[in-house]
Each structure stands twice: as structure tokens, then as C-alpha cells.
Amino acid sequence: MDLELLIKDVLATDESPPAEGLSSDRRRSRAAILQWVGGKVARLCILLVAVSVGSFLLVEASPIDPVAAYVGAEVLNIGPDQRAQIEARWGLDDPAPTRFFRWAGQALRGNLGTSMIYNAPVAEVIRTRFAASLGLMALAWLLTGVFGFGLGIIAGSRPGSRVDRGVRWWVYTLASAPTFWIGLILLYVFAVSLQWAPVCCAGPIGADPSTVGFGDRLHHMLLPAITLAIVGVGSIALHTREQVVTFLHGDAAVFARAQGERGWGLVRHHLLRNAAVPALLLQFASLSELFGGAILAETVFSYPGLGQATAAAGIRGDVPLLLGIVLAATVFVYAGNLIGDVAHRVADPRVSLLPAARA
Amino acid sequence: MTAFAPLEALAGTARGRLGDRRTRTLATAAATVAVLLVILVAGTLLADRAAHTNLTARNLSPSLGHPFGTDRLGRDQLARTLAGLRLSLLIGALAASVSAGIALVLGAAAGALGRRVDAVVGWMVDLVMSIPHLVLLILLAFVLGGGMKAVVIGVAVTHWPSLTRVLRGEARRVAASDYVAVSRRLGRRGAWVGRHHLAPHLVPHFTVGLVLLFPHAILHESGLSFLGLGLSPHEPAIGILLADGMRYLSAGAWWLALLPGLALLLMVKTVDVLGQQLRNLTDPRTVQE
Numbered sequence: 001m002d003l004e005l006l007i008k009d010v011l012a013t014d015e016s017p018p019a020e021g022l023s024s025d026r027r028r029s030r031a032a033i034l035q036w037v038g039g040k041v042a043r044l045c046i047l048l049v050a051v052s053v054g055s056f057l058l059v060e061a062s063p064i065d066p067v068a069a070y071v072g073a074e075v076l077n078i079g080p081d082q083r084a085q086i087e088a089r090w091g092l093d094d095p096a097p098t099r100f101f102r103w104a105g106q107a108l109r110g111n112l113g114t115s116m117i118y119n120a121p122v123a124e125v126i127r128t129r130f131a132a133s134l135g136l137m138a139l140a141w142l143l144t145g146v147f148g149f150g151l152g153i154i155a156g157s158r159p160g161s162r163v164d165r166g167v168r169w170w171v172y173t174l175a176s177a178p179t180f181w182i183g184l185i186l187l188y189v190f191a192v193s194l195q196w197a198p199v200c201c202a203g204p205i206g207a208d209p210s211t212v213g214f215g216d217r218l219h220h221m222l223l224p225a226i227t228l229a230i231v232g233v234g235s236i237a238l239h240t241r242e243q244v245v246t247f248l249h250g251d252a253a254v255f256a257r258a259q260g261e262r263g264w265g266l267v268r269h270h271l272l273r274n275a276a277v278p279a280l281l282l283q284f285a286s287l288s289e290l291f292g293g294a295i296l297a298e299t300v301f302s303y304p305g306l307g308q309a310t311a312a313a314g315i316r317g318d319v320p321l322l323l324g325i326v327l328a329a330t331v332f333v334y335a336g337n338l339i340g341d342v343a344h345r346v347a348d349p350r351v352s353l354l355p356a357a358r359a
Numbered sequence: 360m361t362a363f364a365p366l367e368a369l370a371g372t373a374r375g376r377l378g379d380r381r382t383r384t385l386a387t388a389a390a391t392v393a394v395l396l397v398i399l400v401a402g403t404l405l406a407d408r409a410a411h412t413n414l415t416a417r418n419l420s421p422s423l424g425h426p427f428g429t430d431r432l433g434r435d436q437l438a439r440t441l442a443g444l445r446l447s448l449l450i451g452a453l454a455a456s457v458s459a460g461i462a463l464v465l466g467a468a469a470g471a472l473g474r475r476v477d478a479v480v481g482w483m484v485d486l487v488m489s490i491p492h493l494v495l496l497i498l499l500a501f502v503l504g505g506g507m508k509a510v511v512i513g514v515a516v517t518h519w520p521s522l523t524r525v526l527r528g529e530a531r532r533v534a535a536s537d538y539v540a541v542s543r544r545l546g547r548r549g550a551w552v553g554r555h556h557l558a559p560h561l562v563p564h565f566t567v568g569l570v571l572l573f574p575h576a577i578l579h580e581s582g583l584s585f586l587g588l589g590l591s592p593h594e595p596a597i598g599i600l601l602a603d604g605m606r607y608l609s610a611g612a613w614w615l616a617l618l619p620g621l622a623l624l625l626m627v628k629t630v631d632v633l634g635q636q637l638r639n640l641t642d643p644r645t646v647q648e
Binding site for chain 1: 485486488489490491492493494495497498499500501502503504574578581582585586587588597598601604605608609611613616617620621623624625627628631
């Protein structure tokens with residue numbers, strides 16, 4: 001009887017349908033998973049359509065003349081005839097819906113147009129640049145997660161202590177610091193003065209990117225990654241701290257203490273795994289900020305990744321690349337949230353994948 | 360740096376003499392407002408000095424005459440920094456107000472006008488949140504062609520979702536409460552309910568949210584200017600100063616990058632402290648503290 005109540009209680013935490021929905025019929029559960037996946041994919045499609053229509057309308061409303069943006073300073077040398085030719089070649093005299101569907105149709109086939117500043121297909125620019133950024137962001141993500149979680153645990157285990165106040169002060173102060181300024185300080189101290197780290201780029205200057213070894217790559221991405229981590233630890237540290245404080249005041253901690261657990265053992269055996277799950281979820285949900293931070297950090301360290309390309313595309317008016325990056329960033333953030341969701345469901349037995357067919 | 364001395368001094372005396380926490384909260388809030396006013400006034404007064412070039416005093420490291428050093432055109436960095444902080448404050452205030460205004464309208468509408476409006480607003484929030492802020496900002500800055508207007512609009516359009524969520528939840532809670540139901544049964548119409556029941560609950564959240572949006576707005580403005588997509592390079596914005604500083608970093612001119620950024624950090628922190636104090640004052644759980 002008690003067990004049944006408990007099961008019902010656990011199920012209720014996920015606002016799931018009443019318990020009979022879970023009576024494990026395998027076919028039904030597979031259908032539920034499929035439905036869940038289908039729902040997520042459908043959501044992504046709707047999101048991408050909305051984002052592309054929105055950004056297309058924005059660019060459409062822009063007062064910027066695409067011909068002038070493309071040609072740059074030499075626009076003065078272009079006569080009306082040539083201009084008309086270029087506009088006809090680009091289809092600029094067609095109405096906006098026609099142009100949108102032309103672009104969207106090509107985009108569906110994987111052709112996002114040609115980036116004018118890199119003089120290469122947008123999809124290829126995004127692929128190569130994203131590969132470079134991915135390493136950087138993964139390193140920053142790991143550093144953020146490990147240090148943020150660690151700081152949160154340390155601060156939360158002794159709330160009100162000097163360490164706790166120190167960590168909170170540090171985190172709140174860093175929340176006010178511009179990412180690029182942190183980058184500049186690190187650049188000056190470690191690259192210019194101490195010369196421990198390279199000043200720029202993703203590999204030694206002049207070296208062929210394909211021959212740069214793993215160690216060299218790591219060496220080059222260390223400073224930008226640390227920059228991102230320093231700015232990023234705040235939310236996860238504070239969140240974890242709250243978790244620890246709540247736990248230490250709860251019944252579970254009282255019970256564990258009654259069993260003789262003390263100090264670090266209490267945290268390690270009873271809390272660590274519980275606190276790790278929401279922290280992981282939060283980490284995956286933070287990809288949006290990570291991407292934004294990477295734009296600034298890559299600019300400071302001249303790191304040839306997607307962030308630097310985003311800034312360049314904005315400054316030099318490379319519309320196809322900018323639209324491509326907006327879509328790529330949307331998919332990236334969505335994927336982060338999705339992975340976090342799945343990881344949460346896998347790691348936390350109270351939130352099962354199955355009854356969540358409501359997508 | 361001297362501009363921040365009053366805060367330290369006041370905080371020190373507050374701890375000694377002003378015993379109860381509410382007074383201390385009020386004193387801290389007043390001190391932060393005073394610091395921000397000093398920055399505004401100093402930035403306005405020093406505008407001429409910030410633009411004054413002196414080619415015989417180029418790239419000087421910090422000294423008594425130029426506490427923040429001088430840049431490549433011999434302009435006094437302290438004056439430029441203060442002028443930049445003033446610009447940041449103005450842009451931040453403008454953008455945060457517009458953003459909070461959008462959030463107030465959408466949040467109240469979503470909470471009070473029923474499910475359909477709520478779904479649309481929720482969808483808009485999700486849509487804006489699904490693109491990284493800075494990417495959307497870059498797109499908007501490009502579309503609007505840069506400059507002050509583009510920065511204000513861009514920052515305003517990207518920052519409303521989080522506050523909208525808060526206001527929406529609050530409005531929904533109030534709209535579903537018993538006393539609103541009673542009020543409606545007694546014949547009160549929408550506008551009356553909005554003014555007498557909804558507004559008193561939303562305004563505190565709105566004010567605090569506005570002040571807490573401020574730091575984000577300032578940081579994004581400076582980031583955008585740093586990337587070269589924000590204010591024009593002739594303006595003494597902090598982002599521009601730091602972008603200049605970056606170019607002279609390898610030549611050893613550390614003060615060009617360190618000091619303006621530090622000043623910005625301190626100012627943002629000051630605004631943030633103000634927001635925290637206001638939150639303490641408006642939250643019934645901490646209003647006595």
C-alpha cells in the first residue's frame with residue numbers, strides 16, 4: 001500500500017497522467033518515445049521556420065543597400081546600368097515572398113548561399129568554423145561545469161562562512177564584468193607579459209591548420225576557454241550552492257547525520273549525485289550564453305571560429321553568412337536544451353522519458 | 360576610481376552607526392544613486408576634455424595629471440572613461456526602460472487577457488530566447504545600420520523575455536485569485552481590475568526588473584560597441600575605448616584596457632547593488648531588513 005502511494009507520488013512530480021498510463025506495455029512505451037521525438041523534431045522545424053522568416057523580414061526592412069554592401073567603397077564607380085544588371089542577376093527586383101521562398105528552397109537543399117567575405121559556400125564556412133569553435137566551447141563548458149559545481153559545493157557546505165561569502169562576492173562581481181574585458185586582462189597578463197600562451201589564432205602563425213597537433217590546439221584555446229569559464233561559473237555555482245544549503249537543512253541530511261555521516265562524507269555520499277543532475281541540466285541550458293560569450297572571446301583572441309565569423313559577418317554586411325549563422329546558432333541552442341532534457345530524464349529516475357509523451 | 364569613494368565611505372559609516380537593516384538598505388540605495396549621479400555629472404562636464412587631443416602627451420602611463428593615462432592621440436583616459444560611463448548609463452537606462460515597458464505590456468496582457476494571448480506571448484518569449492542574445496543583437500545592429508539608435512533598439516528588443524516571464528506569472532496568479540473573482544462578480548470591469556488589483560502587484564516587480572535589466576543592457580551595449588557594431592568609433596563609449604586598448608595591448612599599454620573596463624565593472628556592480636536593495640525593499644519577506 002505504502003509503495004503504491006510512493007509510486008503515485010513520484011509520478012505526480014512530473015504532472016504525468018495517472019499511474020495506469022505507465023502499466024508497462026512495451027509497444028505503448030515505444031510509441032510514446034517516438035511521439036516524444038517526433039514532437040521535438042516538429043518543434044525544431046517550426047522554430048527554424050519562424051526564425052528564418054523573422055530574420056529574412058528584418059534584413060528585408062533594413063535600409064542597407066545590398067549592392068553597396070557587397071561592392072564596398074567602389075560603389076561610386078558603378079553606373080546605373082551595371083547596378084541594374086547586378087540587381088537582375090541577384091533577383092533583387094522580384095517581390096520579397098518570391099525571394100524568400102527561393103532562399104528557403106535552396107536552404108532546404110543545404111545551399112545557404114555564398115559568403116562574400118570568405119568567398120566560400122556558407123554551409124562550408126559554418127562547418128569549418130564551428131569545428132574550431134566546438135573544441136573551444138567544449139573546453140570552456142567543461143571548465144565552467146567543474147569549477148562552478150565545485151565552488152557551489154564548497155560554498156554551500158558551510159553557508160555564511162568566509163569561504164561562502166568570498167565565493168558569492170566573487171561570483172556576483174564577475175556577473176558585472178564584460179567578457180571581453182576579462183579576455184583582454186588574461187591576454188595582457190598571460191600572453192603579452194608572461195608569454196605563457198599565444199597571443200592569437202588557433203595554431204602557430206603560418207602553420208597549415210591540418211598539421212597542428214592536439215597539444216598546440218589546446219594551448220591556443222586555453223586562454224579564450226578560461227575567459228568564458230571565468231564569466232560562466234556564476235549561475236551554476238550559485239544554483240549548486242542553493243541546492244547544497246537546501247539539502248543540509250532538509251530531512252535527508254538529518255537522517256544521514258543520525259546514521260553518523262559527518263562533514264565531507266555527508267556531501268559526498270548523499271548530495272553529490274542529487275546536485276549533479278540539475279547542474280548538468282543548467283549547463284546544457286547555458287549554451288546560448290556560451291555561444292554569445294564565444295563571439296567576444298574569439299574576437300579578443302583572434303580565434304578563427306564561428307564567433308569571430310559572426311562578428312565579421314555583422315560588421316561587413318555578409319547577409320547570407322549572417323542568416324546561416326542565426327539558423328546554426330538556433331539549432332545549437334535547441335540541441336543543448338534537448339540533450340539536457342534527455343540527460344535529465346536518463347539520470348533522474350523520477351522523471352521518466354515514457355510518461356512525457358506530451359513533448 | 361575617485362568617483363567610487365563615496366560608496367565605500369557611506370557603506371563604512373552605515374555599518375557603524377545606522378543600526379537596523381532597513382536603514383542600511385536605504386542608505387546603500389541612496390549611496391548607489393549618488394554615485395551614479397556623480398558619474399552622470401562628471402561625464403557631462405568632462406565631455407570637452409574627453410575629446411581634447413594633445414599630441415605632445417601621447418600614450419602616457421597613469422600619473423597624477425592623468426590618473427588613467429592617455430591614448431594614442433593624447434586624450435585623457437579618465438575623462439574619456441567618465442564620458443563613456445555616462446553614455447553607457449544613458450543608453451542602458453533608455454534600453455532597459457523600453458525593454459521593461461515591452462515586458463510590462465506583454466506580461467500583463469498574457470496574464471490577464473486569457474489563454475490565447477498567453478500562448479502567443481509565451482511563444483514569442485521562446486522564440487527570442489532560442490537565439491543567443493548577442494547573435495540576435497548583431498543581426499539587429501546590422502539591420503539598423505549601427506549607431507546609438509540601433510544599439511538602443513537592439514538591446515531593448517532582446518532583453519524583455521526574462522522579465523516578461525516574471526510579470527506574466529505574477530499577472531496570472533493575481534488574475535486567478537479569489538478577490539479578483541469577487542471583484543468581477545461585484546461588477547468591476549477589466550480596466551478597473553487592472554488598475555486596482557493588477558497594477559499594485561506588477562509595479563514593484565516591474566521596477567526591480569527594470570533596474571536589474573540595466574546591467575545586462577550596459578554590458579551588451581559595450582560588447583556590441585567593442586565588436587565594432589555599436590556606437591561610432593568617434594564616441595568615447597567604453598566598448599570603443601577597450602577595442603582601442605586591445606590594439607595597443609601588445610605594445611604594453613595595459614592602462615588603456617585595464618582601467619576603463621574596471622570602471623565599467625564597478626559601475627555595473629553599483630547598479631546591480633541598487634537593484635538588490637530595491638528588491639529587498641519591495642519584497643514583503645525582506646522589507647524589514
